[in-house]
Amino acid sequence: MSNKSSLEQFILLGFSDRPMLEHILFVIVLIFYLITLVGNITIILVSRLDIRLHTPMYFFLTNLSFLDLCFTTSSIPQFLFNLRGSNKTISYLGCATQLFMFLALGGIECVLLAVMAYDRFTAICKPLHYTVIMHPQLCVLLVAVSWGIGLLNSLVMSPITMKLPRCGKYQVKHFLCEMPALIKMACVNTVTMESTVFILSVIIVLVPLLLILISYGYITQTILRMKSGVGRKKAFNTCGSHLTVVSLFYGNIIYIYMQPGNNSSQDQGKFLTLFYNLVTPMLNPLIYTFRNKEVKSALKKLFFDKSRFR
Known part of the structure; x- marks a missing residue:
């Protein structure tokens, strides 16, 4: 392929070396994707329709569900299309867009x-001041800051990654245009690039994780001092859901992005990315549903007694 044509499209190799696995993956990925869509849309609807859930916690949960919908949809439909046929190509613009959205x-x-x-720290450690601290304007501002930081990170990393010289290489050894896979295609020394990725990963990944751990350190101390068993159980349930989601999300993202030049097997990287891109967004609504009585109660009213919504 000429340099010109290689700039116009890429080939996502994915699991093309194992056709039987592709057939199995198509069915599994399609089912998981549909569950992801239904689960996250349901969480958004329930949080908006039930007035009891018009709280900061569910406002953030609604945003998380919307993010998961966008995150999964940015790559899974393309993956399903590639699994179904021999055409594995994606345009240069499509690849750049996918990378930007993913990051x-x-x-x-x-x-x-x-x-x-x-939010959980404020609710549990400062319950008397919770409504004053977590007022609607602050909640909107915190979500806006989250979006701003994520978009800024992608605006920096996406162009740098796409502009790396590849000397005519156009085969991506992955099922999506992911940054580590694109970096490995470069025909120049990428040590500086990998160092930049590591520094930004520390800022985007480890700093929020550190803040989460500090928050839960204070939360744990407060819960252990609670005399009420019911209050302690409720606090553990709401925090347990969030901690489970954090563990699933950060476990994969740290492995993938904190070492972009890692020497792990390609298949391992693909399956980890698939888990991070599809399974985690699918599990999030289930985790919050099964561990949260308020959400379960709202779901029952949504599907079985709509007239009781106030």
């Missing part, structure tokens, strides 16, 4: 999870 939405979610931890 931006991932960065936004990192910061948003830290914001949600701060």
Whole structure:
């Protein structure tokens, strides 16, 4: 392929070396994607329709569900299309857009999870001042800051990644245009690029994670001092849901992006990215539903007793 044509499109190799696996993956990914759509849309609808859920916690949860919808949809439909046929191509613009969305939405979610931890810290550690501190204007501002940081990170990293010289290489050894896979295609020394990625990853990933851990350190101390067993159980349930989501999200993202030049197997990287891109957004609504009585109650009213909404 000429240099000109290689700039016009890429080939996403994905799992093309194993056709049987592609057929199995198509069915599994399609089912998981549909569950992700239904689950996150349901959370958004329930949080908006039930007035009891018009609180900062569910405002942030609604934004998280919207992020997960966008995050998954930025790459999974293209992946499903590639799994179904022999055409694995994606245009240069499509690849750049996919990379931008993937980096931006991932960065936004990192910061948003830290914001949600701060919300839980305020609710549990400063309950008497909660409504004063977490007023609607602050909630909107915190979400806006999350979006701003994620978009800024992507605006810096996406152009740098796409402009790396590839000397005519156009085959991406992945199922999507992901930054580590595109960096590995470069035909120049990428040590400086990888160092830049690492520094930005520390800012976007580890700083929010540190804030989450600090928040939950204070939360744990407050919960252990509670005399009420019911209050302690409720606090553990709401915090447990958030901590489970944080563990699933950060576990994968740290492995993938904190070491872009890692020597792990390609298949391992693909499956981890698939888990991070599809399974985690699918599990988030289920985690919050099964562990939260308020959401379960709102779901019952939504599907079985709509007239009782106030």
